[in-house]
Amino acid sequence: MSALDILDEMVPGMAPPEPTKRKVKTPSEAEYERAVTHLAKPNAVNNGVILVCGTMLTPKPIEWLWRDWIAKGKVHILAGAPGQGKTTIVIAIAAIISIGGRLPDGTICEAGHVVIWTGEDDPEDTLLPRFLAAGGDPSKVHFVKATLIDGEILPFDPARDLGHLLAAIDRIGDVKLVMVDPVVSAVAGDSHKNGEVRRALQPLVDLAAATGAAVVGISHFSKGGQGQDPTQRVIGSVAFAAVARVVLVAAKVKNAEGEDRRILARSKSNIGPDDGGFEYHLEQVEALPGIQASRIAWGQALAGTAQELLAEPEDDDTHSTASDAAELLRECLTGPGWFPAKDATKTLTDAGFTKKQVWAASKKIHVTRRKGAMNEGWYWQIPGGGQPAFAIATLEDSIEGSEGSTFKKMESSESSESSESSKVPFRLEDSEDSLILNVESSEHGGIFGEERL
Numbered sequence: 135m136s137a138l139d140i141l142d143e144m145v146p147g148m149a150p151p152e153p154t155k156r157k158v159k160t161p162s163e164a165e166y167e168r169a170v171t172h173l174a175k176p177n178a179v180n181n182g183v184i185l186v187c188g189t190m191l192t193p194k195p196i197e198w199l200w201r202d203w204i205a206k207g208k209v210h211i212l213a214g215a216p217g218q219g220k221t222t223i224v225i226a227i228a229a230i231i232s233i234g235g236r237l238p239d240g241t242i243c244e245a246g247h248v249v250i251w252t253g254e255d256d257p258e259d260t261l262l263p264r265f266l267a268a269g270g271d272p273s274k275v276h277f278v279k280a281t282l283i284d285g286e287i288l289p290f291d292p293a294r295d296l297g298h299l300l301a302a303i304d305r306i307g308d309v310k311l312v313m314v315d316p317v318v319s320a321v322a323g324d325s326h327k328n329g330e331v332r333r334a335l336q337p338l339v340d341l342a343a344a345t346g347a348a349v350v351g352i353s354h355f356s357k358g359g360q361g362q363d364p365t366q367r368v369i370g371s372v373a374f375a376a377v378a379r380v381v382l383v384a385a386k387v388k389n390a391e392g393e394d395r396r397i398l399a400r401s402k403s404n405i406g407p408d409d410g411g412f413e414y415h416l417e418q419v420e421a422l423p424g425i426q427a428s429r430i431a432w433g434q435a436l437a438g439t440a441q442e443l444l445a446e447p448e449d450d451d452t453h454s455t456a457s458d459a460a461e462l463l464r465e466c467l468t469g470p471g472w473f474p475a476k477d478a479t480k481t482l483t484d485a486g487f488t489k490k491q492v493w494a495a496s497k498k499i500h501v502t503r504r505k506g507a508m509n510e511g512w513y514w515q516i517p518g519g520g521q522p523a524f525a526i527a528t529l530e531d532s533i534e535g536s537e538g539s540t541f542k543k544m545e546s547s548e549s550s551e552s553s554e555s556s557k558v559p560f561r562l563e564d565s566e567d568s569l570i571l572n573v574e575s576s577e578h579g580g581i582f583g584e585e586r587l
Contacts, residue, residue, distance in 0.1 A: 196208075196405050196406070197346075199231070199243060199244065199310055199311065199348045200227070200237050200239075200241070200243060201239070201241060202400075202403070202406040202407050202410075203237075203380065203382070203400065203406075204227070204311075204348045204350070204380070205348060205379060205380065205405055205406075206310070206346050206347070206348055207342050207343050207345075207346045207347070207348070208342055208348060208349070208379040208380065208405070209335070209338055209339050209342050209349045209351065209377060209378050209379060210348060210349065210350045210351065210378055210379065210380045210381070210382065211317065211350075211351050211352075211353050211368060211374055211375060211378040211380075211381045211382070212224060212350055212351070212352055212353070212381075212382045212383070212384065213352075213353040213354060213355055213364070213367070213368045213369070213381065213382070213383050213384075213401075214354070214355055214383055214384035214385055215354065215355050215385065215386075216354065217386075218384040218385060218386055218396065219384065219396070219414070219416045219428065219430065220315075220352050220384050221252060221254070221255060221261075221264075221313075221315055221352060222264055222416065222428045222429070222430055223384060223398060223414070223430055224250075224311075224313045224315075224350050224352065225250070225261065225264045225265050225268060225270075225313075226264075226268045226429070226430040227311070228248040228250065228265065228268075228270065228275065228311050228313065229265050229266075229268035229269055229270030229271075229275075230243060230268070230269075230270075231243055231244070231245065231246055231248055231274075231310050231311055232245065232246075232247070232248055232265075232270045232271040232274035232275055233245060233269065233270065233271050233274075235269065238398075238412045238414075238432040238435075239412075239435060244310060245274075245310075246274070246308045246309060246310030246311075247274045247275070247276065247306050247307070247308055247309045247310065248274060248275050248276070248309065248310060248311040248312070248313070249275075249276045249277075249278065249299075249302075249303060249306070249309055249311070249312045249313070249347075250275060250276070250277050250278065250312075250313045250315075251277070251278035251290060251292070251299075251312075251313065251314055251315065252313070252315035252316075252352075253315065253316065253319055254315060254316065255315075257277040257279070260427075261277060262275070262277070263421040263422065263425050263426075263427035264421070264427045264428055264429065266421045266422065266427070267419050267420075267421040267427040267428070267429040268429055268430065276302075276306060278290050278299065278302075281294075281295045281298050282298075283298075291319070292314055292317075292319045292320040292338075293319065293320055293321060293322035293334060294322070296320070296337040296338060296341050297337070299312075299341065300341050300344060300345065303341075303345050303347065304345070309345055309347045310347055310348065311347060311348050311349075311350065312341070312342070312345075312347045312348070312349045312350070313349075313350050313351075313352070314338070314349065314350070314351045314352070315351070315352035316351070316352050316353060316354070317335075317338075317351025317352060317353050317374065318353065318369070318370055318374075320334055320335060320337075320338055320351070321334040321335070321370075322334060325369075325370040325371060325374075326370055326371050327371060328371045328372060328373045329373075330371075331370065331371040331373035331374060331377075332373045332376075332377060335373065335374070335377045338351070339377065351374075351378070353368050353369055353370070353374060354368075354369045355367040355368065355369060355383075355385075356368070356369045356370075361441075361445065362441075363401070363440075363441055364381075364383040364385070364399070364401040364440045364441060364444055365381050365383075365401045365402040365440075367383075368381065375402060378402075379403065379404050379405050380400065380402065380403045380404075380405065380406070381400075381401045381402035381403075382398060382399065382400055382401065383398075383399050383401045383440050383444065384396070384397070384398050384399075384414075385397055385399075385444045387443075387444055387445070395413065396413065396414050396415060396416065397411050397412070397413060397414070397436065397443050397444060398411055398412050398414055399411035399436070399439075399440035399443045399444060400440065401439075401440035401441075408439075409437070409438060409439045409440070410435065410436065410437060410438070411435070411436040411438070411440065411443050412432055412433060412434070412435055412436060413432070413433030413434050413436060414430050414431065414432050414433055415430070415431040415433065416428055416429075416430065416431075417429055417430075417431050456491065456494060456495065456498065458487075459482060459487045459491045459492065459494070459495035460495040460498040460499050462481070462482055462485060462487075462495075463478060463482060463492065463495045463496060463499060463501075464499050464516065466478045466481050466482075467499075467501065467514055467515060467516045468516070471515070472504060472513035472514065472515045473513060473514050473515065474511060474512075474513055474514075475503070475511060475512040475513060475514045476511050476512075478492075478514055479492050482495070496514065499516060500516070500517055501514045501515070501516060501517075502514070502515045502516070502517050
């Protein structure tokens with residue numbers, strides 16, 4: 135295809151205007167005419183960057199297959215730990231699309247064809263039974279079985295065969311959804327290298343844009359990371375979540391009664407809301423006589439971020455432990471003056487609490503912190519009346535005092551002797567290895583103290 139052909143495709147139906155019929159050209163027409171004139175030259179350069187003026191483009195809205203959840207022509211990721219029914223969730227949505235049925239939020243979706251590839255489950259004994267159990271139309275679902283290359287039948291490889299898949303989708307027509315499971319199979323190189331992953335996923339992005347189908351890639355969570363932003367837990371390079379316009383996550387958490395609760399949540403979206411979710415249940419049903427299959431039963435809609443929805447509730451034992459630590463720390467600090475933080479920490483750790491629990495307890499009862507002399511540690515005090523107080527230290531506190539001073543209670547009157555102008559705020563940091571309280575001073579410059587438990 136020549137550069138002139140490409141230009142004609144970019145601006146369909148636009149021909150160089152007739153100068154005699156129209157004296158004033160729009161910017162689009164003028165730009166087009168200059169390009170045509172240039173490309174008509176015998177020595178025209180046919181290689182280079184193609185720029186499109188904003189006036190030659192038509193703004194358009196995002197087209198949704200499932201409003202705010204799955205968009206046409208875009209790439210999505212559904213991630214979660216093994217056993218959460220991720221493939222079954224996508225198959226359930228695919229079944230709804232195949233019949234133009236009702237989505238989990240009650241809206242009716244457009245009917246169309248769906249294409250499913252998975253390297254982990256068999257279409258005949260697993261995927262099709264699940265699709266039928268979800269009420270799907272078998273004439274509208276197409277499973278990717280293999281690739282024919284130069285007369286040889288080879289296993290389908292997303293990293294190699296997306297061009298062939300695009301041609302097959304064009305032949306089917308009206309394909310609304312494409313599932314790739316697992317999406318990491320589309321990466322031939324190192325799935326943990328950002329650059330390689332981005333380059334490998336671009337054909338998937340192009341396939342979605344060319345067909346108008348929503349592409350959903352299935353992924354897993356990396357080990358550990360509980361409590362983190364679920365988007366950051368998608369296994370492999372951050373590029374997987376970055377390239378996807380929407381990241382959905384599926385997880386099982388405990389409710390307040392200690393019962394398992396499965397949640398599908400929206401963790402990231404560049405094109406719509408990035409919160410909210412739905413409860414769901416996995417159930418076994420008879421798809422056909424003698425054939426059992428998993429099926430999704432949708433529950434109520436949920437409000438909140440994915441991180442909030444997937445957080446484990448604090449059980450009674452944990453709540454009791456936190457309250458016990460706070461109460462014991464309050465007893466240690468009861469009385470006038472300041473108390474050595476190390477002594478308070480040792481008292482609680484001897485009682486079986488962790489340093490992290492001690493730190494949490496200190497925040498729970500609004501402990502005020504103060505740096506001792508240069509060779510001393512930190513001191514804690516309960517603020518008057520139990521109200522929150524700003525943790526402050528003074529420069530004089532950090533440089534005065536005898537070198538051989540020992541941990542002891544400091545009279546509360548000492549804290550009022552420092553001038554207000556030398557107060558410096560604390561900056562709290564929670565590292566993996568220790569809990570740190572940094573003291574910074576914009577007036578005196580730099581960090582001159584930090585509290586570690």
